[in-house]
Each structure stands twice: as structure tokens, then as C-alpha cells.
Amino acid sequence: MKYLLKFISAGRAQPGSVELVERLDVTPLQDARTRGRASTTSNRWRGVKPLQLLLVAIGLQGVVTLHAQPANTGPVPIPRVVDDATERRAGYLARVQEMLTWRAGLAKPADPATFNLQEIVAKLALREDAAICSARVIELMKKPTSDMFWMFPVTCISYLGRDQLTPEAKAAVREAWRTYFPLRGDTENHWIMYYSSLHLMAQLWPGESGDRWFNGKSSDENFAESRDYILHWMNLTTTIGQGEYDCTHYIGEYSIPMLFLSAWAKDPAMRQRGRMMLDYVMADFAVETLDGIYIGSHARTDDNNVLEKWNGLSSAFSWLFFNNCPPPLNFGSWPMYFATVASHYDLPEVIYRIGTDRSGAYTHYERKRTRHRWRLSDQRNAPVYKTSFLTADYAVGSDQGGLLQPIQQHSWDVTWAVPDPRGVHNTIFSVQAHYSVDELMMYFTEMPDSMPKAVTFQSKPTYISEDKLLGGSPYEQIFQQDDTVISLSDVPAGATFEQVNGFFSKDLAKLEEDASGWIFVQGGRAYIAYRPLAPYEWRPLEKGGKRLRSPHGKNGTIMQAASASEFKSWDDFKTKIRALPLAIALTPTPTVAFTTLRGRKVECAYGAAPRVDGREIDHARDWKLFSGRYLNSEVGSGVLTITHGRLKRVLDFNTVTITDAVAP
């Protein structure tokens, strides 16, 4: 299936995002996407031998090459674990090459206006059209804009262009860094991009005085300050967790600066730290993916990505490293910067295997932190406690609820595996719909009253909407045990919305409202039981599916997921769920006692610590920075141990060392 691709250049976040505007033609061979959908009820790879898979993969790769078709509209990659390191590396580099070639192909030498920063970066990475790139750089440096999102590409151009750009182009870049004063920004991703760029540019132009720099600081001062911040950020992240953790569309903003540092920093310690942090970010990502999709709780996602889970930039990195999903439509935008120096990085095999092995269910725990809190909190960075449960068929992930991040927090969901995730809403979750001036005051420094409406003009249109499906709530408490989630809410009168919104996908294979009060659904190979705690009504959703609207302040959701293969039949699943011991009370505060499918008795009461089999859960005591089968790290340690099977890698940020081990 081929689509005409239209590139949108407006806005900073999607420079180069792609819009499917017209379907041109379909051929049986190309339409693997359609074929994949036809097999949704079974494991599409079950019973296929590795050699057959390899042959199919080679064949499909040929189709992609033959038609020069970008991978995002091509066939779904066949998920398989590539044992051979050389083959794995070759595949990775081939995908890198595709990104670069595709992006560079958007620049037409006959029309220099088509050479924007991203196209120039791609061209320079491919060592093509240096003269046109130089001329165009001179033009583009006359009107710099977009702050740290400008610094970042221009740093890339400067390094890639060291032996390609003309002296005049280099001078234009140098002059722009003197005259254009980019904002440092107010988020973690802004700062790491800003300071990584500044660090590398100060390295590129050493020994210059303050009058040569936009901020009036000398090269030495900029170099030292940026190094100081970068080390601070690394230390904070590896001791108490990342603030903008596990974002579906910001992973590039962290991984790309780290790659730049690992590739271009002259200081070997900074190079090593960049490489280690890249391992860190990728391991953190790999362990919470299902077929390349970032699952569970996110500090930030967006209105589209929260439904179509695959369609975030994070999936581009899954495609690049694990080749287990199609790249998202905008894979040629930010990830393309990664591609420019991707050859400098080799994903450790231990992380690769974590990202691709879903042969057995596992529970993974993480501690993160909130973004900086400025008002209405005595904690600058409150802890975030995450739990994720992953199987080959589905994944469940959550945080503890509350206002952990402003605006774009996503607290829990179930994601089920699908053969082709494109256009599919393979998720179910609920939110206590909430917005408030207090939420924004906590995380932003501005005057309070104008902020809620302003947010809706800044790419977060649903923030103040009653039907919102994104965002945290101070009145929601969540606990997850294995593949069970219990969310309780107790909304005081007068709060913005006294209701729970549940998302029910258009892509559910089954949906039955049971007289018992459970709602039974099937998504892919997952059976899911969803129990609203208060009366509800259904509302249609513009993007398909429907919203469970439960307009009651004392409320909540119980969700139990399982694999279809665990049951004799759909009816068997329903019977077993109905038989599970369950006690619900909503007054004076919501309380649930539920014995899960896994035989654990979970007791949750709003405002109290949860209990499992009679033992009180103490998040502060029990949650490490990472703990589980694959990743382990103590809070405050600065050491991450990554394990898969016999493979082990230890990242020690105290000694700046990487230690690999293979068990005999």
C-alpha cells in the first residue's frame, strides 16, 4: 500500500511530521499491513520456522527497497530475535540508512528552498550536495528561531559539516550563535538539549571571549557550565530517577543529545557518560515495551498517542533497534538526528534481548520523580512509583496516581499485542478527569489564572475538556498487583470534573456488559475485565470507540487482564472473573477488596496504603530505582545492573565504567 506523503513544517514539535493524505494504489504483495490485520486472532508468528522468517524478511526488505517505500507505510517488520551480532548490526545500519536517504530525498537540489535544517543534516550525513547545503545554511542562519530546537540541529550540522561546509557557511553559523539568543526553556528535555548543544559548540569554538557568544559568556564558561549541568542531570537521573520519565514522544530529546556527546565530545569521560546514559535510556525503554510500543504510565504523552499507542517517536527507536514494529509516521523527523551519528552507537546485546524477549511474563518496578515543583508542595521532586507487568500478549502498567506531572500524565493502561499497530487503539484505561490552576501552579512559575486556557493553545487541546483522556488527578489513587489495577477516586465537591472517563477502543474484538457489573472485553489475545465502581453512561468518541462516563466523585475502576490462552473459552474467562471475591464500598471513602485471578487478595482504600495478602504496601520502602528480572538499581546508587539470561552489563556512573559479564 502506498501513500502520498505530505510534510508539515509548521510547529516545532513536528518539523517533518507526515500526514497521510491520499491512498494511491494497493497491491497484494505490498499490503502486508492488511494481511497482518487478517490474522489478529492468532499469534501471527507462531509455528513459523526461523529460516522461513528470514526468507520472508529478506523478501519484504526487497520489496521495500524496490519500491523505495518508507518503512512506515511498508510491511510490518517480522519480529524475531537476531542472534548474530553482525546481522543485527547490519539491519540496524540499513534502517539508519533508510531514514537518512528518505529524509535527504525530500531535498531537491533544483529547489534549494527544500533544504531545511533536517534535510541539510541528512544530506551532510550522507555526504551529498555540500555546496547547496552550505549556501542554504547561510540563508537559514539569517533568521534563526525555535530556541533549543534550533541549537540542536545546528550543532549537528556544524559537526557533520566540519569537512563539508564552506568557510562562509561556517561563519554564518558562528555569527548566528553570537546574535541569536535562544531560550533555555523550562523542561528537562529543553535543558538537556540546550546544554548538550552549548557544550559541543563551546568545544568546537574554544578560547573565544564572551562577545562571541549570544549569552556573553566565554567558550570556557559555556563549556564548564554546560558540563556541570549535564553531569547534574545524569546524577539526578541515576540516583532518584528521570523527571520526564518514559515519554512516548520525548525519548529522542534525551537519547539524541547523549548520542551527540558520545560521538563528538573530546573528553573521553564525557563520551563514556554519553554512551552510558544512552544505554540507560534505552534499557529503561526496552523493558517497558510490547512489540516496540511504550506501555503503561508515562510522564508525558499526547492525545493521539495515548490511544494509538504505537504512534509515538519512541516506536521509531523500537524499529531502529529492535525492528519489531513499523516506525511511526514521523520517524524521519527527530529520530533522523539520531540516525546521523547512529553508527557511533551499538546497542548492547543485553538491552536488545530485553526489548525483544517476551517469552515469559515479568513484573518490573521503577521509581522516577516528578518534574520540579515550584508551588503547592513541600517536595521539589516527589517520588513516582511505577509498576509494569508484561507478557507476549498484553502489558499492564501504572503509577500510584496523583498529580505527578502537569497536563500530559498518563497513569495506567493495558496494551495488547496486535499484528500491525498502525491506526489501532490497542489500549484500555480510565482517568479521573481533572484540570486545575493548582496543577499548573505546582509545575509552572507563571501567574495562575491564564494558564489553563493557554495550555489548550499549546498543542494540548483537551486539557480543560470534560471528555479528556489525558492527565493526572490529585483525587486518584492507583495500585497495581501483577495484571490487576485498582484505581480509586474521591473528588471533593467543586473540583473541575467529578467523574471518571474510561476509554473503550474501536478495536476491541468483544465488549459485553455483564449483569454482575463487570464489563468484559477482548483486545487481541487479551481478555480484560473492567469494573466501574459507580453508574456510568456511554459517549461516542470522535476518533472511534466510546467513552465510559461515570459522573460520580466517589468512584474508581478495577481492571483484571489475562491471556485468552489461559482459559478454555470466553465464557470460561467470564465465569472465573465473576467468581473472584470482590467487596466494594464507596462511602465514606471508596474501598475495594479484590482477590485477583492470580490469587492475591488486594485491599485498597482511598487515602490509605494498599494491602496485599494482608501486608501493607510501603512504596517508599519497597520501590527501588529499578527492580525486576532485567533492571536493578538502588535509589541513590548511580549504578544500574542490566541483565538478560547470561548477559549482564553494569553501568556505574560513580566510576564512569561499563562492566560486561557473561555467565558461564
Next chain:
Amino acid sequence: MNMRVRTIFFAVALAATAATRAADYAHDMYVCANISGQGQVMGGRAVIASGLQRSRDRVSFEHLGPPHIRLFSVTRDPHDAGTLFVALLDGVLRLRHDGSARRTMTDWRMTEPHVIAFDPNAPEHLYIGLPDGIGVSHNRGQSWRRANEGIRRAYTHALTIDRTSAGRVLAGTELGIYLTEDGAKTWRLVQPTTKVTYDIRQSPAQPAAFLAVTSSDGAWWSDDAGRTWRAIAGVPTKHTLHNCDFDRSDAQRMLIGGWGAGVRVSEDGGRTWSDRSAGLPSRDINRVSADPDIPARIYAAPHLAPLHVSDDFGRTWRPLTFEKAIVYDIVFLARN
């Protein structure tokens, strides 16, 4: 005289008048504003250059500062009238009066100061209010230290230096007004509040009198140099009050602006207050200010609207400049 000639004549006359007036004014007017609209986000493409604007004649404005959408306040180096210090998202920026010779004086440890002030009795000392405390420099911004020990919830949006005594500073924080009398070494809470204190001003006529405004705790008055405070009757308490000002030409006149509160003025030393919002495009006022050089002239900055001016202390208004502005501060800095 045809229309074209009349237009040219009028423009020349206006310019001449403005030039004449400009020469008369003792202060330049600075406006710190986002004029790019609320859809402008950090990292986005800037269509219009926001930032620091200056007017010498109260008619025309020139863009001075970096084109930042978060540029909060400005003050002047007491040693050198040609040097400005700006509080902006990136920290503290020093620049010449023509916008040149910029230098960021803070590093990553200090961000988003919303207020900046020199101590007139210790002119090497520069204070900034940060979202996580207070920064003090004893060498005009060359180096900094944190100075908010003892302040709980140290979000600091207001700092007023008592012009009668070196090292005496009032800070408006999240949970009240704090006073230091030793250059920020120690602070004591002099007026608790439940919400943020957004502005504190010292009366130009009575050095011991201070006016403060808060978010949902109304306005407060002190007659004893900030040691004790009393709530001012007649000022709304359900609105966020953004700032306040005194009319330097009349000791009895003062004004307050806020979100939903419109413009409130008093002409009897704060005993009674009148709503002077009629004629403004909205009651959501980001900033008000009294002109130190023109008696009865005040300014109001409605949210996402032109900056407005009144020459009769708020009885009538007219738009002055900008189209859709979010004004963070209006500052009058004395010329040499």
C-alpha cells in the same frame, strides 16, 4: 490641504510633540511583554519578537531585549544608568541600554526569576526572586548565593527593598510576606497568607507605608515599614491580584490590577476603592502602573490585548500599543 498632506502634517506634529515630551520626561518606560500570543511556546517558531520594549516618549516603543516570550522584569544598575539588568526565563541578563553587550549573569542553578531589585543603599547588592527561593549578589551579579534560609515554600514573586535602610527587604512568597533586616541572612514571617503574595510596593511619599497584593488573600497594608500588616477593606479577595502601584504625583492615589478584578484605584490613601475597569477590553489585568512623570496617568495591561493608557486615573482608557500582549511588568527607570 489634501488628505495625504494632512496626514504627513499630523504625523510630523505628533512626532514633534512626542519628541518635546520625551525630552521632558525624567523616566524611560520599559515594558516586559510577550506579544507573540498565547499559542507561542518555547521552542516554537517566533513570529513576533517579544521581550523588552522601551519608550522614551510614551508613544513609540523600541525592541531592546532578546526576543523572549518570558521576560519578566528589568532594573537599572545604580552605578551606571546605561546598564540594565533583566529578569527572564534564563536567569539574569545584563545589557547596555541599546540592547548590546548582553551577558547572562546567572548559571543553570538559578532560573525564572520574576523580580529583580538593587538595594539603593548598598548598590552592589542585587536581589532576585526565584521560583525556588531568593538569590543575592554582592557584586552586581558577578556571583550569586541563595538567601532564603527559613522561608517555607520559597516561591518568591515579589521583592521590595526598603529605600530607607540597607539590607532591609520584604519578600512576597507562597505563604506570606517575609522581612529581612540583615541583607537576607535571616528572614522572619511578618504576614502569613494562604496564597502567593505577588507584589509589594513602598509608598513614595511615606517610607514606612507598604502595599501588598496576593492571590485570593486580597491586599494588605503596613504602616510600620512592613513589621505588621492589616487587610485592606474594599479590595476583592476572590481574585488573583497581580500587582499594585502608587501614584508618585499624589500620595493619596494608588492602584491595583488583577485577574477578574480589573483595575481598582484609591484616591484617599486606601480608605476607599473604586473600580476603574470600564473602557478596558477585559477585567483580566496582568499589570497596572502609574506614570511617575505624568500626573493622573496610569497604564493597564489586559490579558492578550493592547496595553492601555488613561490620563484621568482610570476614568477613561485608550489603547496605547501592541496588539495581543501578555505584559509581565511595566517599569519606569530614571534617566541619568
